[in-house]
Amino acid sequence: MTTKDIVLIALFAAIIVVLGFIPPVTISFIPVPITAQSMGVMLAGCIIGAKRGALAYVLVVLMVAIGLPVLSGGRGGLDVLIGPTGGYIAGWIVGTYVVGLIAERMVREGQKEVLQFTGFFVASIIGGIGVVYALGIAWLCFSTGTPVMTALYGNLAFIPGDIIKAVIATLAARAVLAGYPLLPQRAH
Amino acid sequence: MLKSLYIEGNTPLHRLGVKTKLVILLLTTIGLYIFAQPVVLAAAALITLTIYATLGMPWREAEIRLRPILITITILALVNAYVLGIEEATISTLRLLAILFLAASITATTTIAAFMEAVSELLRPFERLGLVRADDVSLAFGLVLRFVPEIFNHYNALKEAHQARGLPVKTARIIGPLIIMALKDADTIADAIDARGLRAH
Incomplete structure (x- = not known):
């Protein structure tokens, strides 16, 4: 791990925290307000x-655990991690890893733009939605006893917002790749 | 900007060591899954609520902190009551509340410094295995605290630039430039850290 890797990790953790301060977007046809913070999973991985x-994300979760209100809406503390939605937060770490794995393999510099967009979008959907939901729902069902199918239906309300996030993250990741490429040089 | 959730005070929970508190939280959580009778769970919830309410936090602050998670628990309770029946819903809700109040109490009575000490102790075995360097973790942690206000300033600058040109402020439009602005300093910062020998062995 080089010093630059550590700095990039810290900078991105700070970006994730700042995304939590940005006021959530409400879109008329979607029942749940879109917070920018969970988009960080897709952005960080890509x-x-x-x-x-x-x-x-490990750093962010560590900050939550030790009582810093770094989650959107000023939430934080052990109670958030251990609460019924704590699985989504643990899912952010694994989800980001999966987003990164897919993006590293699918996206290269000098590739056609379409392929880069596709790679980032696929990575965001699988890691940022699929993996995060799987872990989130698993813990939710374990801690509350809610049947899996019920939790799954409840999660559907968040899907439209998350797809919009994947689109925004794809555009942003591609902009960063063009302006300041970091993905190709992997961490040591 | 990043104000800790610690509340000044001198209750028994304040005086306990952080590791003891975390073990208590772990054992309570496991215990409440084993002894899942409504009476036991109700008593546990009442006790942890009492602890939380007597930490010396202003009532409003105590309520604001837990509001989002209480709303989630209420929704889940209603769903569970409908899907699984009243008894199962009561059991899981009481258990969640008991754990929640205890966890929130520990967060409110433990300083960042105490937590960090526990974290580096927890990292020590991993350090011995060569998986991680505890110094790197504290370095990264310090950097995040330093970067958050800076990146928030970048965000405000971008927002004002949009407003000055009469453009609506949209997250989608701001996020790319924000990330490039934040990350492009990485080389300079890394060089500054190395120049000062902060990671020297």
Whole structure:
């Protein structure tokens, strides 16, 4: 791990925290307000790759655990992690890793733009939605006893917002790749 | 900007060591899954609520902190009551509340410094295995605290730039430039750290 890797991890963790301060967007046809923070999973994986991205989230979760209100809406503390939605937060770490793995393999510099967009979008959907939901729902069902199918239906309300996030993250990741490429040089 | 959730005070929970508190939280959580009778769970919830309410936090602050998670638990309770029946819903809700109040109490009575000490102790075995360097973790942690206000300033600058040109402020439009602005300093910062020998062995 080089000093630059550590700096990038810290910078991205700070970006994730700042995303929590940005006021949530409400879109008329979607019942749940869109917070920018959970988009960080897709952004971190697509921009700084699997290892550094996941470690950025480890830092964020560590900050939550030790009582810093770094989650959107000023939430934080052990109660958030251990509560019924704590699985989504643990899912951010694994999700970012998966987003990074897919993005590192699918996206290269000098590739056609379409392929880069596709790679980032596929990575965001699988890691940022699929993996995060799987872990989130698993813990939710374990801690509350809610049947899996019920939790799954409840989660559907968040899908439209998350797809919009994947689109925004794809555009941003591609912009960063063009302007300041970091993904190709992986962490050591 | 990043104000800790610690509340000044001198209750028994304040005086306990952080590791003891975390073990208590772990054992309570496991215990409440084993002894899942409504009476036991109700008593546990009442006790942890009492602890939380007597930490010396202003009532409003105590309520604001837990509001989002209480709303989630209420929704889940209603869903569970409908899907699984009243008894199962009561059991899981009481258990969640008991754990929640205890966890929130520990967060409110433990300083960042105490937590960090526990974290580096927890890392020590991993350090011996060569998986991680505890110094790197504290370095990264310090950097995040330093970067958050800076990146928030970048965000505000971008927002004002949009407003000055009469453009609506949209997250989608701001996020790319924000990330590039934040990350492009990485080389300079890394060089500055190395120049000062902060990671020297």
